[in-house]
Amino acid sequence: MSQPNRTELIILKILWEEAPLSARELQEKVGPKLDWSFSTTRTTLSRMVEKSILKTEKKHGVRVYLPAQSKARTLSTVMKDFFESVLEIDGPVPTAAFYESKMLTREEWDELNQYLNGEQDRD
Amino acid sequence: MSQPNRTELIILKILWEEAPLSARELQEKVGPKLDWSFSTTRTTLSRMVEKSILKTEKKHGVRVYLPAQSKARTLSTVMKDFFESVLEIDGPVPTAAFYESKMLTREEWDELNQYLNGEQDRD
DNA sequence: ACATGTATGTTACACGTGTAACATTGTCAA
DNA sequence: TTGACAATGTTACACGTGTAACATACATGT
Numbered sequence: 001m002s003q004p005n006r007t008e009l010i011i012l013k014i015l016w017e018e019a020p021l022s023a024r025e026l027q028e029k030v031g032p033k034l035d036w037s038f039s040t041t042r043t044t045l046s047r048m049v050e051k052s053i054l055k056t057e058k059k060h061g062v063r064v065y066l067p068a069q070s071k072a073r074t075l076s077t078v079m080k081d082f083f084e085s086v087l088e089i090d091g092p093v094p095t096a097a098f099y100e101s102k103m104l105t106r107e108e109w110d111e112l113n114q115y116l117n118g119e120q121d122r123d
Numbered sequence: 124m125s126q127p128n129r130t131e132l133i134i135l136k137i138l139w140e141e142a143p144l145s146a147r148e149l150q151e152k153v154g155p156k157l158d159w160s161f162s163t164t165r166t167t168l169s170r171m172v173e174k175s176i177l178k179t180e181k182k183h184g185v186r187v188y189l190p191a192q193s194k195a196r197t198l199s200t201v202m203k204d205f206f207e208s209v210l211e212i213d214g215p216v217p218t219a220a221f222y223e224s225k226m227l228t229r230e231e232w233d234e235l236n237q238y239l240n241g242e243q244d245r246d
Numbered sequence: 247a248c249a250t251g252t253a254t255g256t257t258a259c260a261c262g263t264g265t266a267a268c269a270t271t272g273t274c275a276a
Numbered sequence: 277t278t279g280a281c282a283a284t285g286t287t288a289c290a291c292g293t294g295t296a297a298c299a300t301a302c303a304t305g306t
Binding site: 009075082085094098100102103 | 198
Binding site for chain 2: 292293294295296297298302303
């Protein structure tokens with residue numbers, strides 16, 4: 001499972017809040033904001049499924065999409081990659097600095113911190 | 124001037140430490156590590172000049188390369204982009220959390236913080 | 247002046263990504 | 277059952293990026 005790129009992250013963020021959603025439902029949420037056509041949304045979804053970033057299933061005869069991994073899991077990977085490659089921080093990442101981000105609840109930060117920093121360095 | 128991508132950042136990091144360097148000198152530093160051929164290094168350099176990420180001049184009859192912007196300036200942009208698009212942090216970024224990164228000196232962090240957070244929120 | 251080895255210019259090609267259209271199949275109401 | 281609209285499948289195309297080869301120009305020692 002490769003990492004999501006920026007546009008894929010936008011889709012993921014929506015699905016982490018409410019999943020599963022159909023392509024049509026997703027389009028209603030991102031289309032206007034990103035100025036995407038329905039086709040574009042669908043292509044992006046297909047590619048995310050190919051990459052195993054999303055899972056998909058049939059619900060009431062319609063294909064719906066849902067994230068393959070939790071928000072904390074995914075973001076921990078994205079953050080680790082960023083901190084390593086950009087800031088060259090190899091050891092523990094000071095996640096506490098970001099608790100104010102609305103992206104994750106305190107519990108999710110704890111989970112993310114587990115992935116990133118293992119057992120130690122908690123709070 | 125567009126943002127550097129990951130490989131371009133590798134080049135920049137070297138040039139921030141010692142610049143200007145010729146393509147050959149750069150190659151000696153990154154080639155083995157990245158497993159790049161001289162051609163690859165040169166192509167990357169050319170593209171960085173096109174994008175105005177690097178400046179170039181003739182020194183003793185040889186073309187040399189140097190960063191167009193300071194480390195702090197560049198990293199502030201990269202970090203801002205990351206925090207906004209991934210963590211959706213719009214306000215001040217808690218740069219203090221990263222002082223331990225060897226990437227920047229304390230002075231450079233101060234400079235970066237200026238770019239990122241303006242006058243307020245200084246230490 | 248010429249050869250030989252660097253330096254530079256030009257071109258290539260595959261894959262990812264943004265962005266989308268066109269074609270076909272399925273479903274539900276009348 | 278058929279028509280209309282929604283869902284899904286297939287294909288496209290340009291640009292960025294990783295990765296590099298080939299060709300040409302230049303400089304330096306003999």
